[in-house]
Amino acid sequence: MFSFDDLVVPIAGAPMAGGTSTVALTAAVSAVGGLGFYGGAYLTADALRETIRQIRGRTDAPFGVNLFVPEKIPFDEAAFRAYRERLAPLAARLGADLPETVPYTDDHFEAKVQVLVDERVPVASFTFGCPDTAVVTRLREAGVCVAGTVTCVEEAVIARDAGVDALCAQGVSAGGHRATYRILGEDPQIDTADLVPAVVEATGLPTVAAGGVRSRDDVRALLAAGAVAVQVGTLLLRCPEAGTKPAHREALADPRFTETATTRAYSGRLARGLVNDFIATYTEAAPPVYPQINTLTGGIRRAGSADADVINLWAGTGFRAAQAIPAADVVAGLAP
Template sequence: MYSFTRDLRVPVVGAPMAGGTSTPALTSAVSDAGGFGFHGGAYLSPDALRADVRAIRELTDQPFGVNLFVPEQVDVDEEEFAAYRERLAPLAERAGVVLPESVPFTDDAFDAKVDVLIAERVPVVSFTFGLPDRSTVGRLHDAGIAVSSTVTSVDEARIAVDHGVDSLCAQGFAAGGHRATFRIHDADPQVETLDLVRAVAPLGLPVVGAGGVSTSRDVEAILGAGAVAAQIGTLLLRTPEAGTRQAHKDALVDPRFTRTVTTRAYSGRLARGLENNFIRSNDGHAPLAYPQVNTLTGGIRKQSSTDADVINLWAGSGFREARAVSVAEVISGLIPQAPDRFDQ
């Protein structure tokens, strides 16, 4: 079975960033630069995921991985959903969007996408928002595919180890994008990256530390805490290979945006992004329902794609360090100077 944590030339992993930011060009560029590229498979149809996997293979002969969101169906408070819809109605009207009266649960074609990844023999599959059933992990292993789990706490890491995964991504509180808590209703453990890496490394699996990575010193610190690599996402947002919206790229260097916060306002799940008017107006009002809230706000975000005060601006705490340079340049600047094993 392939082990991306053993074969890394550079101790840097490219985060999967679903919703269009992950592109075949971005994923392949990370792997070509000596790191390991993960592709965001959430929101893609099975056919689109298959096409992306094949496009990545056309661009690189290096291994890569794909991440999927694990579905969780919870009861939705219909009154809270209706109240949130009403709250968003004026903004939707300005954007020319008709909000749905209700949104059914969908599992994002999870099983079909697992089938695609097995058929395509993707080297590594990682999971966010919990774990699939043990039979799914077994099917991936039977196909020679390594399995990784994103965790935000020691308890989640222990569950993942018991589930038979091959590696852990320890997502610290500073990381951008969706928090990987196993359950929608879970409070965020708010554990910082180095503390989380130190806490889960003794469990015996290879660990990738994610969150707050801006410089080679940050990579060195994560390695020193017991990880085999550091994961970056925000640092890649302004690269030409990423599919980041231009308004999002611009906001990362706009002095109007001064900090990141976690919010459920866009999707019903906790996520970290630049604080903008949408978050200030709606934080604390969204029902805890994913993907229903994500779908509810989706039309507004699509029609307001050039307005940084409306769209989600996922980013980690080190967002000011994101530069408009190639992926190769980003990764070369993160190579630790001390460890000889990462000399290229």
């Protein structure tokens, strides 16, 4: 079974679902001694299986796949409809589809877990919750190292008790979706440097640090705080191997975008991105309804894919450090 102690370079590439993760990016990070991750959310089971095989076709090194843990809560139809009405003028301007109803989906979770078992991926990580002990046990019996993503000590203890092998401690400065276990929960808002030692002390598990990494000095500080590796995502967004939209790439270096914020405006779940017109306009109105809000805004994001003020510009607080260089160079520049 994979162990983080075996990494040549203690750097992990964050899973970035929805197209930003690519076979090339995952393989590139792993090939230079780090641990590349692929964001498997939003894919079908068959597509995930094919992706895993393509990654293996590019590298013999260990890699990881991340899945979102589904949580079905009562559907707030009134809030959904109110938000849809608020978005309607923008959708009309863009010529975007805005569905009147959106069914709940668990994102093919069980089928994709089975793919990870069948393919015996080196590492399986989970976000938005921890799978139950039975799922963790199935994966471990297949030789898969299981990691849980957490934002506070309470979540870390839940994951430890479910039998995971390792944890990823996601600080508040991390870009993209927050890993909080409950859709309706508040963000613990703990800094990575504080979260890592607290998680390690509470669980004794190998812990990867994620959030706000800008430089080699940040990596060294997080390793000194007790992390076994440091995960970066925002620093990879401008790499040629990433599937980042051109408008997103440009925004990361555009002086017009100066800050990040967490918002539910795009998906109904908290996520950190560059503050653009969409976030500024719709954050206050967005309800905590996931995954239905994510599906609702999908047509708008597709129609406005070239407009940085429309699409989600996921990024952590260290976004200005992202460079348009190969992923291998990013990893080399962070190696302690």
